[in-house]
Structure formats: C-alpha cells, structure tokens
Amino acid sequence: MKLLTLQRQMARAVMTPLTPSERMRSSGASGRSQRAVAARIIKPNDRLSSFERLEIYNRQYWFRLLSAFAEDFPGLRAVLGGKQFDAVAKAYLTDCPSRSFTLRNLGSQLGGWLRKHSKWAGTRQKLAVDMVRLEWAEIEAFDGKAEPRLNPEDLAGANPAKLRLWLQPYFQLLDLRYPVDDLLLEVRKNDGDAEVASNAFSERRKRNRAHAVARMKPSQIFLGVHRLDDSVYFRRLDRDEFAILSALRGGKPLSAAIETGLRESSLAPEERAEQAERWFRTWAALGWFCRRTARRGDRPA
Amino acid sequence: MPANRFNSFTDYGIGIGLRATHYDHILTRKPVVDWFEIISENFMIDGGRPLHILDQILEQYKVVQHGVSMYFGSAEKPNREHLRRLKTLVQRTKTPWLSDHLCWGSVDGRYTHDLLPMPYTFEAARITAQKIREVRDFVEVPVVVENVSSYAEFHVSEMTEWEFLNEVVERADCGILLDVNNIYVSSQNHSFDPFTYVNSIPAERVAQIHIAGHSKYRKYILDTHDHPVIDPVWKLYARAIERVGHTATLLEWDDSIPSFEEVHDEALKAKRFLASASLATAV
Numbered sequence: 003m004k005l006l007t008l009q010r011q012m013a014r015a016v017m018t019p020l021t022p023s024e025r026m027r028s029s030g031a032s033g034r035s036q037r038a039v040a041a042r043i044i045k046p047n048d049r050l051s052s053f054e055r056l057e058i059y060n061r062q063y064w065f066r067l068l069s070a071f072a073e074d075f076p077g078l079r080a081v082l083g084g085k086q087f088d089a090v091a092k093a094y095l096t097d098c099p100s101r102s103f104t105l106r107n108l109g110s111q112l113g114g115w116l117r118k119h120s121k122w123a124g125t126r127q128k129l130a131v132d133m134v135r136l137e138w139a140e141i142e143a144f145d146g147k148a149e150p151r152l153n154p155e156d157l158a159g160a161n162p163a164k165l166r167l168w169l170q171p172y173f174q175l176l177d178l179r180y181p182v183d184d185l186l187l188e189v190r191k192n193d194g195d196a197e198v199a200s201n202a203f204s205e206r207r208k209r210n211r212a213h214a215v216a217r218m219k220p221s222q223i224f225l226g227v228h229r230l231d232d233s234v235y236f237r238r239l240d241r242d243e244f245a246i247l248s249a250l251r252g253g254k255p256l257s258a259a260i261e262t263g264l265r266e267s268s269l270a271p272e273e274r275a276e277q278a279e280r281w282f283r284t285w286a287a288l289g290w291f292c293r294r295t296a297r298r299g300d301r302p303a
Numbered sequence: 304m305p306a307n308r309f310n311s312f313t314d315y316g317i318g319i320g321l322r323a324t325h326y327d328h329i330l331t332r333k334p335v336v337d338w339f340e341i342i343s344e345n346f347m348i349d350g351g352r353p354l355h356i357l358d359q360i361l362e363q364y365k366v367v368q369h370g371v372s373m374y375f376g377s378a379e380k381p382n383r384e385h386l387r388r389l390k391t392l393v394q395r396t397k398t399p400w401l402s403d404h405l406c407w408g409s410v411d412g413r414y415t416h417d418l419l420p421m422p423y424t425f426e427a428a429r430i431t432a433q434k435i436r437e438v439r440d441f442v443e444v445p446v447v448v449e450n451v452s453s454y455a456e457f458h459v460s461e462m463t464e465w466e467f468l469n470e471v472v473e474r475a476d477c478g479i480l481l482d483v484n485n486i487y488v489s490s491q492n493h494s495f496d497p498f499t500y501v502n503s504i505p506a507e508r509v510a511q512i513h514i515a516g517h518s519k520y521r522k523y524i525l526d527t528h529d530h531p532v533i534d535p536v537w538k539l540y541a542r543a544i545e546r547v548g549h550t551a552t553l554l555e556w557d558d559s560i561p562s563f564e565e566v567h568d569e570a571l572k573a574k575r576f577l578a579s580a581s582l583a584t585a586v
Contacts, residue, residue: 003459005427006378009410009419016415045456047494049522055455058523063415070416100414103372103385104344147349172350232352 008043015039016059017099019092024064026057067095070105074141075112076193077133077186080211081126090122106145109138129218132178136186136236139174139227143234146172149292156293162257167250170292174227175239175247181223183236188214228288237288242267243281247290309447309478309510312399315365315551316577319570322556326356328563336567338365340553341396343403344372347388357396366396367511367551369480370403372414373438375448376421376431377407381438390442400445400510402480403438405431405468420453423460423467432474439477447478447510452488452517452526464489465503478510481547483539484532484555488517488524497535501542509547514540514573515555529558531569541576549580 018030029035040052047055071091072079079087097119098111113134116123123130148170157165169175192211224244226237239247246263254262264274285291316337321329328334339360346357360366370389373381393401406418421427439446450468462470472479481504483497490497514537516530532540532554544550554570 003422004378005376005422005424005430006410008422008457008459009378009407012419013410013413013415016417016419017413043457043459045458047456047492054522058454058525059415059417059419062417066416100416101412103382103409103414104347105416106348145348145351145353148351229351232355 003043011039011043012056012059015056016063017096018060019096020061020064024061026053026060064092064095067100067105067108068092070108071095074109075134075137076189077137077182078112078130080185080189081130081133081215082123086122090116093119093122106141109134109141113138126215128220129180129182129215132180133182133186135176135178136182136225136227139176139225140234143172143174143227143229146170146229148172148229148289151289152286152291152293154286163255165256166253167256167259168292169247169251169290170228172229173290174225175244175251176225176227177244178223178225179220180218181221182218183223183225183238185214185218187236226290228290230288242269242277246278246281247285309445309508310547310550312510312551313549315367315399317570317573318365318367318551318553319566320369320553320555320557321360321366322560324560325563325566330356330359332563333363334563334567336364338367338551338553340367340369340555343368343370343389343392343401346395347385347392354395361396366398367553368393368396368398368401369449370401371418372408372416373403374408375403375405375434375438376427377409377434378430379410379412381434381441382409386438386441389438393442393444398444400447400478401438401442402447402449402511404451405448405471406451418451420451420455420457421467422457423462423464425461425470428467428470428474431471435471435475435477439475445478445510446475447480448472448475449480449482449513450485450489451482452485452492452524454492454523454525456493463495463503464493465500469503469505472505472508477508479504479508480511480513481509481543482513482515483543484513484515484517484536485526487533487536487539488526491524497539498542501539501546504546506547509543509550512540512543512547512550512552513555514552514570527558528555529560532572537572537576540573544576544580549577552577 014030015036018027018036021027026036028037037053040056044052044055046052068091082090094112094115098115100108113131116131116134120127189211224239224241226239228235228237242263246259249259249262260278267274269277318338318340319336321339321341346353348354404418406421408415408417408419435446435448448471468479486497486500490500514532515528516532518525518527518529552573554566556566560566
C-alpha cells in the first residue's frame with residue numbers, strides 16, 4: 003500500500019466522530035467498516051486488536067480537538083449549555099476539520115458555519131453567532147500584528163481629503179445584536195472564581211451563568227476589540243464612532259470617512275467637529291492608528 | 304568538545320520546555336537554566352504577548368525550537384505558510400538547530416494535530432528524507448528528527464522502527480533528537496527491547512535527547528508528559544549518553560505541570576549521567 007493511500011485511510015478513520023460513550027464507531031461516514039479498515043492497515047498485538055490500536059488515535063484526536071475548542075469558546079458554551087456545546091463542537095469539527103498547522107485557527111470558520119446551520123443553536127442562534135464573533139475577534143486581537151503607532155508628526159501637512167488612516171491589523175470592529183461582551187466577562191469571572199471553588203459553588207456558578215444567558219435581551223452594541231500592553235480589551239463604541247472607524251478600515255480618506263460616518267448621526271451639526279476630534283484623540287491614545295499601509299488581514303470589518 | 308558533528312552544542316547542557324505556567328517565575332526570579340526549548344507553533348504568530356515574552360526570554364536564555372506539526376512523514380508537500388512563519392521565528396530565536404518529529408499528521412490539507420506513526424517502508428523513508436531536506440534548505444538551520452511514541456504498527460512495514468530512523472537520517476543527512484522515553488513507551492507497546500533500539504541508532508547523528516514521564520494503562524502506555532521520569536527511562540538515558548557522549552538534554556513536562564523548581568529539579572537529575580560522559584571523554 004502506498005504511503006498516501008495509507009495516510010488517507012487512517013486519517014479518515016481517526017477523524018470519524020466517536021460514539022456517545024467515546025469509543026470508535028464500528029462504521030465510518032460512508033458506511034465502511036472501521037474494523038475492516040483497521041485490520042487492513044494495522045497489526046494486532048498480544049493485548050490489543052487492530053481496531054483497539056486505531057481507536058487510541060481516534061480518541062486522542064477528538065479529545066485534543068474538543069479540549070482546544072472548549073478553551074477557545076467558553077462564551078459559546080455558556081450560551082448553549084455544556085451538552086449542546088459538545089454536540090456543536092463535534093458537528094463543526096466534522097464539517098470543518100482543521101486546515102491549519104496550528105490549533106489556534108480551529109474556530110476560524112465557526113461563525114459562518116453557525117450562521118448556515120441554524121438548528122444547532124435553536125432559538126439562541128443570533129446570540130450564539132454574536133458570541134462566536136466576539137470570541138474569534140478576541141483571538142485575532144490577542145496575537146494579531148501590531149504596526150508602529152502613528153505619531154502626530156506623521157500627519158504634518160496632510161490633506162484630510164486625501165489622507166488615509168490605517169487601523170492596527172490586530173484591531174477588530176464588531177457590530178453585535180446582543181451585549182455579549184458583558185456575558186463573556188461574567189463567564190470569565192465565574193471561571194476564574196471556579197478554580198478555587200467547592201462543588202456547591204460550582205453548581206451556583208452554573209445557575210448564575212444560565213440566568214445571565216436567559217436575561218440576555220437583544221440590544222445592538224458596537225465594539226472595538228483592541229490590545230493594550232498585551233492584554234485584550236472590549237471597548238464599547240457609539241454608532242457614529244463605529245461608522246467612522248469602519249469607513250477608515252474600508253479605505254476611505256479621512257474627510258470622506260468622517261462624512262460617511264456622521265451621515266446618520268444624531269449629533270447636532272455644530273457638535274460634530276468637536277466630538278470627532280475627541281474620538282480621534284482617544285483612538286490615537288489607544289494606539290489604534292498605525293503607519294503602514296494595509297495588508298492581508300487588514301480588511302473592512 | 305562536541306561528541307559528533309551534529310551536536311556541536313555540548314555546552315547546552317540540560318534544558319526544560321518553556322511553558323506559559325512558568326512565565327512569571329522565569330521573568331521575575333530569573334532562575335539559572337542552561338536553555339529552554341520552545342514549541343515553535345506557539346510563537347509562529349504575528350504579535351502580542353507570546354512574542355513579547357519570548358523576546359524577554361531570548362534576552363537572558365538560550366532557546367531551541369521544537370516543532371509539532373511539520374509532519375516530515377506526511378505524503379504531501381510542506382505547507383508554504385508554515386515554512387514562511389517557521390523561518391521568521393528561526394530568525395528571531397537564532398535557534399542553533401530545529402527539531403520536529405518523525406511522523407505524519409496531515410493529509411490532503413487536513414490536520415489531525417497528532418503525531419501519527421510512520422509505516423516503516425522504503426517509500427516512506429524516501430519521501431520523508433526529501434521533505435526534511437526541503438525544510439532544512441528553506442529555514443537554513445540544521446534539522447534534527449525525533450522518534451515518536453506509537454500505539455500501532457502497520458502491516459506494510461518493511462523494517463524495524465530504528466532501521467527506518469537510520470534509513471531516513473542517512474538519506475536526509477540530518478541529526479536525531481533521541482527521545483528515550485518514546486523508545487521506552489513504544490518498546491512496551493510493541494514488545495521490543497528498548498536497548499536494542501538505543502544500541503542501533505547512529506550515535507554520530509544524535510544532536511539532542513528528550514526525557515519525559517508517561518502514563519501506564521492496563522494494555523498499553525501513553526506518552527502523556529505528565530509524570531517524573533521513571534527508572535527504566537533513566538537507564539536508557541544512561542545507555543544513550545554512554546553511546547553518544549555529552550549531549551544537550553531536555554525534560555518535557557506538558558500536562559499537570561508542577562512548579563518550575565520541581566520540573567527543573569527533575570531535569571537536573573540528568574546531570575549525573577552527563578558528568579560521567581564528560582569524565583569518560585576527558586579520560
């Protein structure tokens with residue numbers, strides 16, 4: 003048997019979902035017998051059958067991926083509950099196996115996948131999608147590229163009609179239907195407390211989390227997910243702020259970005275210039291603007 | 304003095320794996336450690352805290368890169384994005400050598416994130432050696448390959464694991480990262496004498512040695528890196544050192560990680576074996 007053929011057969015078996023009791027299935031997705039596949043490629047020994055030896059790898063694969071996935075999406079777990087989260091994780095990883103050399107990218111398709119497969123989150127689909135978008139944005143903001151900050155002297159003499167301001171590649175802009183930032187922070191706090199918690203505390207934590215999710219009502223928010231001193235923060239933005247920043251990320255020159263951003267503003271016309279100046283001062287202080295030109299990954303939000 | 308042309312870095316002594324749970328201890332207490340091994344993939348990113356931590360470590364310590372997903376034995380070509388990021392990191396760390404595993408783990412662009420065992424065939428040896436050469440030519444540092452723990456053997460195998468290792472490293476003209484714990488684990492799972500393995504590897508190619516703990520189950524042993532090193536593994540290590548001389552040694556501890564001191568103390572137990580190797584060289 004050729005190397006590629008063997009690797010395809012074994013990988014297909016290893017990536018087949020486990021049974022509910024976390025054992026290897028007797029047949030794969032296409033109905034092929036896993037026992038026959040194992041017997042064809044793997045030798046038995048005096049303690050383990052071919053099937054049992056292959057099963058070690060099948061279980062390791064799922065345990066490793068599910069553990070990494072759970073680590074990345076504690077907010078989604080809180081939204082869906084443990085049992086449904088596990089089901090979603092298995093379905094997603096079956097549909098979207100890792101195509102990256104790093105587990106960091108395991109959840110990169112999850113937002114889109116959840117949108118397409120509404121049955122998995124049921125009535126909480128929009129909330130679940132928002133939470134995934136936030137958790138993925140946090141991953142991107144944590145280790146995304148930082149370019150040198152823009153200094154005031156970099157702008158000296160620039161024409162606002164032509165000037166383009168670039169946002170840091172790690173900076174993420176989100177418009178969300180639910181205030182999932184509050185929920186995620188609460189989940190994190192509870193998880194942190196739980197490290198030194200008793201069983202009774204753990205039960206209370208689960209109830210608190212369930213109540214927090216149940217309380218969650220739609221309420222549109224705009225967020226800047228950014229990094230300061232290597233820590234990731236969620237900063238709530240006004241609708242106008244979000245619109246201006248989105249226009250800048252979309253490549254509009256400064257004047258046009260402000261004009262677009264404030265087109266539907268509720269601010270009185272005479273307040274706009276002063277307010278916009280305050281925003282720009284804050285954004286600059288937070289290091290959101292950078293000097294270099296856009297590159298891959300620095301796309302409109 | 305180097306014991307062989309692949310381990311010119313005998314002064315590296317005993318290292319430990321750099322793990323996030325120990326960052327604060329290392330950066331605040333600055334313990335004396337010969338070197339740290341990093342998992343390359345954890346730092347093949349664009350920015351943020353991991354790289355800032357790494358830069359602080361690099362200011363004070365020697366660092367060697369160890370990869371977990373190059374998959375030299377996968378039948379497909381190396382991933383270009385992976386290679387590009389790996390080379391960027393190599394330039395940052397100035398690692399004197401680069402290690403990864405003699406295994407496969409991806410096929411048709413899909414990754415298992417596991418170290419899957421090789422079929423010990425001449426075809427696999429040829430493909431693997433070619434890939435090692437391609438990676439070495441791209442990253443421009445010496446590459447060394449590590450034997451993995453395994454739980455399965457293939458019908459198609461045409462040789463033993465150690466014969467396969469020898470075949471690959473000869474074809475690729477590369478070094479070996481000899482993991483004596485992996486040899487022990489596989490010897491128990493496949494019923495062979497681990498000393499036969501250690502005695503069969505080309506000593507002149509061993510650039511580095513790994514030691515670690517594992518977990519014993521009823522019917523097999525799993526390479527979990529979550530325990531101290533057991534005596535039979537120390538005996539294998541002693542034999543390896545006897546054969547290859549003073550060689551950079553690293554303790555892996557990746558799960559249920561205890562305090563920094565406990566990990567380091569466990570690693571330093573290797574000192575007595577290295578000392579006797581140095582003595583033998585001097586005599």
